Amino acid sequence: MAQTSSRVVEVSSPVARSVWLEVLRADPGATALQTPEYLDAVLIATGGRDVSRLYVLDDGRRLVLPLVGRRWSAGLHLDAGFPGGYGHGGLLAEGGLQTDDVRIVAEDLRGHTTSARIGFAHHTAPRCATGPIPGVVATPRDVEVVDLSVGMDHLRQRVFERTVRQSLRKAERAGVQVECGTGGELVSEFHDLYLAWVERWIPRSGLPPLVARRVALRQEPRAKFEAVTRAMGDRCRVFIARHEGRAVASCITYVYGEHAIGWRSYSLKELAAPVAANTFVQVAGLQDAADSGCRWFDLGQSGGVPELLKFKHSLGARTREAIDLRIEPAPVTALRAAKDRVKTGAIALAARRWSTPAPAPASGRHSSSVRYPRLGESQRSASASVQPLRRA
Numbered sequence: 001m002a003q004t005s006s007r008v009v010e011v012s013s014p015v016a017r018s019v020w021l022e023v024l025r026a027d028p029g030a031t032a033l034q035t036p037e038y039l040d041a042v043l044i045a046t047g048g049r050d051v052s053r054l055y056v057l058d059d060g061r062r063l064v065l066p067l068v069g070r071r072w073s074a075g076l077h078l079d080a081g082f083p084g085g086y087g088h089g090g091l092l093a094e095g096g097l098q099t100d101d102v103r104i105v106a107e108d109l110r111g112h113t114t115s116a117r118i119g120f121a122h123h124t125a126p127r128c129a130t131g132p133i134p135g136v137v138a139t140p141r142d143v144e145v146v147d148l149s150v151g152m153d154h155l156r157q158r159v160f161e162r163t164v165r166q167s168l169r170k171a172e173r174a175g176v177q178v179e180c181g182t183g184g185e186l187v188s189e190f191h192d193l194y195l196a197w198v199e200r201w202i203p204r205s206g207l208p209p210l211v212a213r214r215v216a217l218r219q220e221p222r223a224k225f226e227a228v229t230r231a232m233g234d235r236c237r238v239f240i241a242r243h244e245g246r247a248v249a250s251c252i253t254y255v256y257g258e259h260a261i262g263w264r265s266y267s268l269k270e271l272a273a274p275v276a277a278n279t280f281v282q283v284a285g286l287q288d289a290a291d292s293g294c295r296w297f298d299l300g301q302s303g304g305v306p307e308l309l310k311f312k313h314s315l316g317a318r319t320r321e322a323i324d325l326r327i328e329p330a331p332v333t334a335l336r337a338a339k340d341r342v343k344t345g346a347i348a349l350a351a352r353r354w355s356t357p358a359p360a361p362a363s364g365r366h367s368s369s370v371r372y373p374r375l376g377e378s379q380r381s382a383s384a385s386v387q388p389l390r391r392a
Contacts (some may be wrong), residue, residue: 005100005103005104006057006058006059006061006098006100006101006104007057007058007104008055008056008057008058008104008108009056009057009058010054010055010056011053011054011055011056011108012053012054013051013052013053013054014050014051014052014053015036015052015053015054015064016054017036019054019062019064020036020052020054020064020092021036022062023062023063023064023092023093023094024036024064024092026094026095027092027093027094027095027096027097028096028257028258029096029097029121029123029124029257029258029259030092030256030257030259031090031121031254031256031257031259031261032232032235032236032254032255032256032259032261033066033082033086033087033088033089033090033254033261034064034066034089034090034092035232035235035256036066037231037232037233037235038066038089038228038231038232038254039052039066039068039089040231041227041228041230041231041232042068042082042083042086042227042228043068044227044231045086045221045223045224045227045228046068046070046083046086047070048068048069048070048083049068049069049070050067050068050069051067051068051069052064052065052066052067053065053067053105053108055104055105055108057104061093061094061095062093062094063091063092063093063094063101063104063105064091064092064093065081065091065092065105065118066081066082066089066090066092067081067116068081068082068083070083081117081118081119082119085219085220085224087119087254087261087263088119088120088121088322088324089118089119090118090119090120090121090124091105091118091120091124097124097127098127099127099128099129099130101127102120102127102128102130102325103130103131103133105118106118106130106133106136106325106327107133109327110133110134110135110136110327113327114328115326115327115328116326116327116328117324117325117326117327118324118325118327119322119323119324119325120322120323120324120325121143121259121298121322122143122145122296122298122320122321122322123259123296125140125320125321125322125323128323128325135327135328136325136326136327137325137326138323138324138325139323139324139325139326140321140322140323141301141321141322141323141324142301142302142319142320142321142322143298143299143300143301143319143320143321143322144298144299144300144301144302144309144312144313144317144318144319144320145296145297145298145299145317145318145319145320146286146296146297146299146315146316146317146318147295147296147316147318148260148286148289148290148294148295148296148297149295149296151290152286152287152290152291155286155315155316156168159315159316160283160314160315160316161313161314163314164279164283164314164315166276167276167279167280168276168279168280168283170275170276171241171275171276171277171279171280172280174243174274174275174276175243175244176241176242176243176248176275176276176277176280177241177242177243178239178240178241178242178280178281178284179239179240179242180237180238180239180284180288181237181238181240182229182232182233182234182236182237182238183229183230183233183234184225184226184229184230186238186240187222187225187226187229187238188222189240189247189250190225190238190240190247190250190252190266191220191222191225192247193240193247193248193249193250193266193267193268194220194250194266196268197266197267197268198212198213198216198217200268200269200270201216220264225252225264229252232254234255235254235255235256236252236253236254236255236263237252237253237254237255237285237288238250238251238252239251239252239253239281239284239285239288240281241267241272241277241278241280241281241284243271243272243275243277246271248267248268248271248272248275248277249265249266249267249268249272249277249278249280249281250264250265250266250267250281251263251264251265251281251282251285252264252265253285253288253289255288255289255292255294257293257294258293258294258295258296259294259295259296259298260285260289260292260294260296260297260298261297261298261300262285262297262298262299262300263300265278265281265282267281279311282315283315285297286315297317299312299315299317
Protein backbone atom coordinates (compact mmCIF):
# COMPACT_ATOMS: atom_id res chain seq x y z
CA MET A 1 0.00 0.00 0.00
CA ALA A 2 1.39 3.44 -0.93
CA GLN A 3 2.13 5.80 1.93
CA THR A 4 -0.19 8.79 2.02
CA SER A 5 1.13 12.29 2.71
CA SER A 6 0.10 14.19 5.80
CA ARG A 7 -2.11 17.23 5.44
CA VAL A 8 -2.29 20.44 7.48
CA VAL A 9 -5.62 21.02 9.17
CA GLU A 10 -4.65 24.11 11.20
CA VAL A 11 -1.95 26.77 11.21
CA SER A 12 -1.56 29.44 13.90
CA SER A 13 1.00 32.11 14.81
CA PRO A 14 2.66 32.94 17.14
CA VAL A 15 2.88 29.65 18.98
CA ALA A 16 1.63 29.53 22.57
CA ARG A 17 4.52 28.71 24.89
CA SER A 18 2.64 25.88 26.61
CA VAL A 19 2.04 24.15 23.28
CA TRP A 20 5.61 24.79 22.15
CA LEU A 21 6.97 23.10 25.29
CA GLU A 22 4.76 20.05 24.70
CA VAL A 23 6.09 19.63 21.16
CA LEU A 24 9.66 20.28 22.32
CA ARG A 25 9.47 17.49 24.89
CA ALA A 26 7.98 15.11 22.31
CA ASP A 27 10.78 15.62 19.75
CA PRO A 28 13.76 13.33 20.49
CA GLY A 29 16.03 15.43 18.27
CA ALA A 30 15.30 18.80 19.91
CA THR A 31 18.18 21.15 20.67
CA ALA A 32 18.57 24.19 22.91
CA LEU A 33 18.25 26.42 19.84
CA GLN A 34 14.65 25.23 19.40
CA THR A 35 13.43 26.20 22.86
CA PRO A 36 11.00 29.10 23.34
CA GLU A 37 13.49 30.66 25.76
CA TYR A 38 16.07 30.89 23.00
CA LEU A 39 13.58 32.56 20.64
CA ASP A 40 12.79 35.09 23.38
CA ALA A 41 16.51 35.85 23.74
CA VAL A 42 16.93 36.38 20.00
CA LEU A 43 13.91 38.71 19.93
CA ILE A 44 15.41 40.80 22.74
CA ALA A 45 18.84 40.94 21.13
CA THR A 46 17.68 41.70 17.56
CA GLY A 47 14.43 43.59 18.02
CA GLY A 48 12.69 41.05 15.79
CA ARG A 49 9.07 39.86 15.93
CA ASP A 50 7.80 36.46 17.03
CA VAL A 51 6.31 34.92 13.88
CA SER A 52 6.69 31.30 15.01
CA ARG A 53 4.19 28.91 13.41
CA LEU A 54 2.25 25.92 14.73
CA TYR A 55 1.06 23.25 12.29
CA VAL A 56 -1.53 20.65 13.27
CA LEU A 57 -1.59 17.69 10.88
CA ASP A 58 -4.47 15.39 10.04
CA ASP A 59 -2.75 12.51 11.85
CA GLY A 60 -2.79 14.55 15.08
CA ARG A 61 0.92 15.36 15.10
CA ARG A 62 2.04 18.94 15.70
CA LEU A 63 4.98 20.88 14.25
CA VAL A 64 6.52 24.05 15.64
CA LEU A 65 8.69 26.35 13.52
CA PRO A 66 10.66 29.04 15.39
CA LEU A 67 10.71 32.15 13.19
CA VAL A 68 11.94 35.69 13.73
CA GLY A 69 10.46 38.39 11.53
CA ARG A 70 12.62 41.36 10.55
CA ARG A 71 12.19 44.28 8.19
CA TRP A 72 14.69 44.39 5.35
CA SER A 73 15.55 46.58 2.35
CA ALA A 74 12.77 48.05 0.21
CA GLY A 75 10.27 47.50 3.01
CA LEU A 76 10.37 43.72 2.58
CA HIS A 77 9.83 41.48 5.59
CA LEU A 78 12.05 38.45 5.93
CA ASP A 79 11.44 35.55 8.27
CA ALA A 80 14.33 33.42 9.48
CA GLY A 81 14.74 30.45 11.77
CA PHE A 82 17.22 32.84 13.33
CA PRO A 83 19.20 35.79 11.99
CA GLY A 84 22.84 35.22 11.12
CA GLY A 85 25.04 34.56 14.12
CA TYR A 86 22.32 32.90 16.22
CA GLY A 87 22.45 29.32 14.99
CA HIS A 88 20.17 27.13 12.92
CA GLY A 89 17.00 26.85 15.02
CA GLY A 90 14.93 24.39 12.99
CA LEU A 91 11.60 22.62 12.80
CA LEU A 92 10.26 20.68 15.80
CA ALA A 93 7.97 17.67 15.32
CA GLU A 94 6.18 15.40 17.73
CA GLY A 95 7.71 11.96 17.46
CA GLY A 96 10.66 13.28 15.46
CA LEU A 97 11.01 15.12 12.16
CA GLN A 98 9.89 13.44 8.93
CA THR A 99 10.64 14.35 5.31
CA ASP A 100 6.97 15.05 4.69
CA ASP A 101 7.00 17.59 7.55
CA VAL A 102 9.68 19.62 5.78
CA ARG A 103 7.73 19.59 2.51
CA ILE A 104 4.53 20.70 4.24
CA VAL A 105 6.19 23.65 5.95
CA ALA A 106 8.18 24.72 2.86
CA GLU A 107 5.03 24.78 0.74
CA ASP A 108 3.15 26.73 3.40
CA LEU A 109 5.88 29.37 3.65
CA ARG A 110 5.99 29.81 -0.12
CA GLY A 111 2.51 31.26 0.05
CA HIS A 112 2.92 33.09 3.35
CA THR A 113 6.16 35.06 3.37
CA THR A 114 8.32 37.04 0.97
CA SER A 115 11.46 35.25 2.09
CA ALA A 116 12.22 32.69 4.78
CA ARG A 117 15.26 30.71 5.85
CA ILE A 118 15.10 27.52 7.92
CA GLY A 119 18.16 25.74 9.27
CA PHE A 120 18.47 21.99 9.76
CA ALA A 121 21.19 20.55 11.99
CA HIS A 122 23.35 17.55 11.13
CA HIS A 123 20.85 15.06 12.56
CA THR A 124 17.79 16.51 10.79
CA ALA A 125 19.37 17.52 7.46
CA PRO A 126 18.59 14.11 5.86
CA ARG A 127 14.89 14.95 6.23
CA CYS A 128 15.33 17.73 3.67
CA ALA A 129 15.35 15.20 0.81
CA THR A 130 11.90 16.36 -0.30
CA GLY A 131 12.64 16.48 -4.01
CA PRO A 132 12.46 19.72 -6.03
CA ILE A 133 10.03 22.35 -4.75
CA PRO A 134 9.67 25.55 -6.81
CA GLY A 135 11.06 28.56 -4.98
CA VAL A 136 12.92 26.44 -2.41
CA VAL A 137 16.72 26.19 -2.50
CA ALA A 138 18.72 23.89 -0.23
CA THR A 139 22.23 25.05 0.69
CA PRO A 140 24.43 22.43 2.36
CA ARG A 141 27.16 23.38 4.82
CA ASP A 142 29.73 21.27 6.62
CA VAL A 143 29.82 21.10 10.41
CA GLU A 144 32.14 19.15 12.68
CA VAL A 145 30.48 16.82 15.16
CA VAL A 146 31.90 14.78 18.04
CA ASP A 147 30.19 11.51 19.01
CA LEU A 148 30.02 11.58 22.82
CA SER A 149 28.17 8.28 23.09
CA VAL A 150 31.47 6.37 23.29
CA GLY A 151 32.22 8.07 26.61
CA MET A 152 34.81 10.66 27.58
CA ASP A 153 37.28 8.06 28.83
CA HIS A 154 37.27 6.44 25.39
CA LEU A 155 37.60 9.83 23.68
CA ARG A 156 40.55 10.80 25.84
CA GLN A 157 42.37 7.48 25.52
CA ARG A 158 41.51 6.31 22.00
CA VAL A 159 40.09 9.19 19.96
CA PHE A 160 41.89 12.41 20.92
CA GLU A 161 45.08 12.83 18.94
CA ARG A 162 48.38 12.73 20.78
CA THR A 163 48.76 16.51 20.47
CA VAL A 164 45.51 16.99 22.41
CA ARG A 165 46.59 14.66 25.21
CA GLN A 166 49.92 16.46 25.40
CA SER A 167 48.16 19.83 25.54
CA LEU A 168 45.93 18.71 28.38
CA ARG A 169 48.94 17.62 30.42
CA LYS A 170 50.70 20.91 29.65
CA ALA A 171 47.67 22.93 30.82
CA GLU A 172 47.42 20.93 34.02
CA ARG A 173 51.13 21.41 34.79
CA ALA A 174 50.78 25.15 34.13
CA GLY A 175 47.89 25.39 36.57
CA VAL A 176 45.21 26.45 34.08
CA GLN A 177 41.81 26.63 35.77
CA VAL A 178 38.43 26.45 34.02
CA GLU A 179 35.29 28.01 35.47
CA CYS A 180 31.80 27.30 34.13
CA GLY A 181 28.97 29.78 34.69
CA THR A 182 25.31 30.02 33.74
CA GLY A 183 22.75 32.79 33.84
CA GLY A 184 25.11 35.50 32.65
CA GLU A 185 27.54 35.84 35.57
CA LEU A 186 30.62 35.26 33.36
CA VAL A 187 29.46 37.23 30.32
CA SER A 188 31.32 40.38 31.30
CA GLU A 189 34.61 38.49 31.51
CA PHE A 190 33.88 36.62 28.29
CA HIS A 191 33.12 39.82 26.40
CA ASP A 192 36.21 41.56 27.78
CA LEU A 193 38.19 38.65 26.37
CA TYR A 194 36.45 39.11 23.03
CA LEU A 195 37.28 42.83 23.00
CA ALA A 196 40.93 42.04 23.74
CA TRP A 197 40.85 39.55 20.87
CA VAL A 198 39.41 42.26 18.60
CA GLU A 199 42.31 44.60 19.36
CA ARG A 200 44.72 41.89 18.27
CA TRP A 201 42.60 41.24 15.15
CA ILE A 202 42.49 44.88 13.99
CA PRO A 203 46.01 45.01 12.47
CA ARG A 204 45.05 42.01 10.30
CA SER A 205 41.61 43.28 9.34
CA GLY A 206 42.62 45.53 6.48
CA LEU A 207 40.24 48.16 7.90
CA PRO A 208 40.73 51.46 9.70
CA PRO A 209 40.71 50.73 13.45
CA LEU A 210 37.52 52.73 14.03
CA VAL A 211 35.67 50.82 11.31
CA ALA A 212 37.05 47.47 12.45
CA ARG A 213 35.92 48.06 16.04
CA ARG A 214 32.49 49.14 14.87
CA VAL A 215 32.10 46.01 12.73
CA ALA A 216 33.26 43.76 15.57
CA LEU A 217 30.96 45.32 18.15
CA ARG A 218 28.00 45.27 15.79
CA GLN A 219 28.49 41.56 15.16
CA GLU A 220 29.07 40.62 18.80
CA PRO A 221 27.57 43.22 21.17
CA ARG A 222 27.66 42.45 24.86
CA ALA A 223 23.87 42.78 25.04
CA LYS A 224 23.57 39.81 22.69
CA PHE A 225 25.40 37.49 25.08
CA GLU A 226 23.61 38.91 28.11
CA ALA A 227 20.19 38.31 26.55
CA VAL A 228 21.00 34.73 25.54
CA THR A 229 22.68 33.60 28.76
CA ARG A 230 19.99 35.09 30.99
CA ALA A 231 17.11 33.65 28.99
CA MET A 232 18.64 30.20 28.62
CA GLY A 233 19.66 29.63 32.25
CA ASP A 234 21.63 26.42 32.73
CA ARG A 235 21.12 25.38 29.10
CA CYS A 236 23.74 27.95 28.13
CA ARG A 237 27.19 27.56 29.71
CA VAL A 238 30.06 30.03 29.62
CA PHE A 239 33.54 28.58 30.15
CA ILE A 240 36.51 30.75 31.07
CA ALA A 241 40.06 29.37 31.21
CA ARG A 242 42.44 31.33 33.43
CA HIS A 243 46.17 31.21 33.80
CA GLU A 244 47.69 32.91 36.82
CA GLY A 245 44.33 34.55 37.46
CA ARG A 246 43.93 36.06 33.98
CA ALA A 247 41.27 34.97 31.47
CA VAL A 248 43.05 33.70 28.36
CA ALA A 249 40.52 31.42 26.59
CA SER A 250 36.78 30.88 26.54
CA CYS A 251 33.83 29.17 24.92
CA ILE A 252 30.03 29.18 25.15
CA THR A 253 27.97 26.01 24.74
CA TYR A 254 24.29 25.06 24.57
CA VAL A 255 23.09 21.83 26.13
CA TYR A 256 19.68 20.18 25.74
CA GLY A 257 18.64 16.53 25.49
CA GLU A 258 21.03 14.52 23.32
CA HIS A 259 22.62 17.55 21.69
CA ALA A 260 25.28 20.06 22.69
CA ILE A 261 26.33 22.95 20.46
CA GLY A 262 29.43 25.12 20.54
CA TRP A 263 28.32 28.70 19.94
CA ARG A 264 31.37 30.93 20.43
CA SER A 265 35.03 30.56 21.34
CA TYR A 266 37.70 33.24 21.70
CA SER A 267 41.23 33.16 23.08
CA LEU A 268 44.30 35.35 23.27
CA LYS A 269 46.73 33.23 21.31
CA GLU A 270 49.94 34.69 22.70
CA LEU A 271 48.76 33.95 26.26
CA ALA A 272 46.69 30.81 25.72
CA ALA A 273 48.97 28.86 23.38
CA PRO A 274 52.01 28.52 25.69
CA VAL A 275 49.85 26.84 28.34
CA ALA A 276 47.42 25.07 25.95
CA ALA A 277 44.47 26.90 27.52
CA ASN A 278 42.31 26.84 24.38
CA THR A 279 42.48 23.05 24.12
CA PHE A 280 41.87 22.81 27.86
CA VAL A 281 38.70 24.91 27.75
CA GLN A 282 37.38 23.12 24.66
CA VAL A 283 37.75 19.73 26.28
CA ALA A 284 36.06 21.18 29.36
CA GLY A 285 32.92 21.84 27.28
CA LEU A 286 32.96 18.33 25.83
CA GLN A 287 33.24 16.79 29.30
CA ASP A 288 30.41 18.95 30.61
CA ALA A 289 28.15 17.98 27.69
CA ALA A 290 28.92 14.29 28.19
CA ASP A 291 28.23 14.59 31.93
CA SER A 292 24.90 16.24 31.04
CA GLY A 293 23.84 13.19 29.00
CA CYS A 294 24.45 14.56 25.50
CA ARG A 295 25.28 12.14 22.70
CA TRP A 296 26.44 14.64 20.09
CA PHE A 297 28.52 17.80 20.23
CA ASP A 298 28.21 20.09 17.21
CA LEU A 299 31.40 22.17 16.92
CA GLY A 300 29.92 24.14 14.03
CA GLN A 301 31.47 25.31 10.79
CA SER A 302 35.16 25.99 10.30
CA GLY A 303 34.87 28.84 7.78
CA GLY A 304 37.35 27.28 5.39
CA VAL A 305 40.18 27.65 7.93
CA PRO A 306 42.39 24.54 7.67
CA GLU A 307 43.95 24.99 11.11
CA LEU A 308 40.55 25.21 12.79
CA LEU A 309 39.28 22.15 10.93
CA LYS A 310 42.42 20.21 11.91
CA PHE A 311 41.97 21.21 15.56
CA LYS A 312 38.36 20.01 15.64
CA HIS A 313 39.32 16.72 14.04
CA SER A 314 42.05 16.27 16.67
CA LEU A 315 39.22 16.23 19.23
CA GLY A 316 37.49 13.42 17.38
CA ALA A 317 35.06 15.51 15.32
CA ARG A 318 33.87 14.23 11.96
CA THR A 319 32.39 16.23 9.13
CA ARG A 320 28.62 16.03 8.72
CA GLU A 321 26.21 17.97 6.56
CA ALA A 322 23.73 20.57 7.77
CA ILE A 323 21.31 22.34 5.44
CA ASP A 324 19.72 25.76 5.12
CA LEU A 325 16.46 26.00 3.18
CA ARG A 326 15.82 29.36 1.54
CA ILE A 327 12.22 29.89 0.52
CA GLU A 328 11.68 32.91 -1.71
CA PRO A 329 10.94 33.95 -5.31
CA ALA A 330 13.87 34.50 -7.68
CA PRO A 331 13.62 38.35 -7.74
CA VAL A 332 14.03 38.49 -3.95
CA THR A 333 17.06 36.19 -4.19
CA ALA A 334 18.61 38.56 -6.73
CA LEU A 335 17.88 41.60 -4.57
CA ARG A 336 19.40 39.94 -1.51
CA ALA A 337 22.52 38.97 -3.46
CA ALA A 338 22.88 42.53 -4.77
CA LYS A 339 22.69 43.93 -1.25
CA ASP A 340 25.37 41.50 -0.08
CA ARG A 341 27.64 42.54 -2.97
CA VAL A 342 27.23 46.22 -2.10
CA LYS A 343 28.03 45.56 1.55
CA THR A 344 31.09 43.47 0.70
CA GLY A 345 32.27 46.05 -1.82
CA ALA A 346 31.95 48.90 0.69
CA ILE A 347 34.09 47.06 3.24
CA ALA A 348 36.67 46.19 0.59
CA LEU A 349 36.80 49.81 -0.57
CA ALA A 350 37.36 51.04 2.98
CA ALA A 351 40.17 48.52 3.37
CA ARG A 352 41.83 49.59 0.12
CA ARG A 353 41.64 53.29 0.97
CA TRP A 354 43.11 52.66 4.40
CA SER A 355 45.95 50.48 3.14
CA THR A 356 46.96 52.58 0.11
CA PRO A 357 49.90 54.89 0.91
CA ALA A 358 49.21 58.59 0.49
CA PRO A 359 51.15 60.38 -2.31
CA ALA A 360 54.31 62.18 -1.30
CA PRO A 361 53.78 65.89 -0.59
CA ALA A 362 55.17 68.44 -3.07
CA SER A 363 57.92 69.47 -0.66
CA GLY A 364 59.52 66.09 -1.17
CA ARG A 365 58.90 64.94 2.40
CA HIS A 366 57.22 61.55 2.56
CA SER A 367 54.13 60.98 4.68
CA SER A 368 53.91 57.57 6.29
CA SER A 369 51.03 55.17 5.85
CA VAL A 370 50.49 51.98 7.79
CA ARG A 371 49.53 48.99 5.66
CA TYR A 372 47.47 46.22 7.24
CA PRO A 373 47.24 42.67 5.86
CA ARG A 374 43.93 40.88 5.42
CA LEU A 375 41.89 40.03 8.43
CA GLY A 376 42.06 36.55 9.97
CA GLU A 377 39.11 34.35 10.79
CA SER A 378 37.57 34.61 14.25
CA GLN A 379 37.78 31.57 16.48
CA ARG A 380 34.42 29.83 16.57
CA SER A 381 35.41 26.37 17.60
CA ALA A 382 33.20 24.32 19.84
CA SER A 383 33.39 23.50 23.48
CA ALA A 384 35.17 21.03 25.60
CA SER A 385 35.66 20.18 29.21
CA VAL A 386 38.62 19.21 31.25
CA GLN A 387 39.60 19.00 34.89
CA PRO A 388 39.77 20.98 37.06
CA LEU A 389 36.34 22.50 36.41
CA ARG A 390 34.42 24.58 38.87
CA ARG A 391 31.08 26.31 38.50
CA ALA A 392 30.49 29.92 39.32
